[in-house]
């Protein structure tokens with residue numbers, strides 16, 4: 001399962017990713033974006049689009065399967 005991650009030190013809260021994929025991103029109480037949900041299978045392209053559109057490159061995608069195998 002893939003999961004998006006927003007680096008809170010980089011995000012400027014422009015809201016672009018939230019408008020692109022509201023199923024995955026939301027603006028939190030600090031006014032910056034957070035990925036609050038796993039990326040559904042049919043949303044991968046949209047999340048890629050959000051990653052590529054972020055003006056400060058704050059979004060990365062973590063493959064939880066790969067992470068688990070490193071433990």
Ligand code: SF4
Pocket residue numbers: 006010011012013014015016017018032033053054055056057058059
């Ligand atoms: S597009 Fe980037 S800078 Fe804008 S809210 Fe999303 S993570 Fe933050």
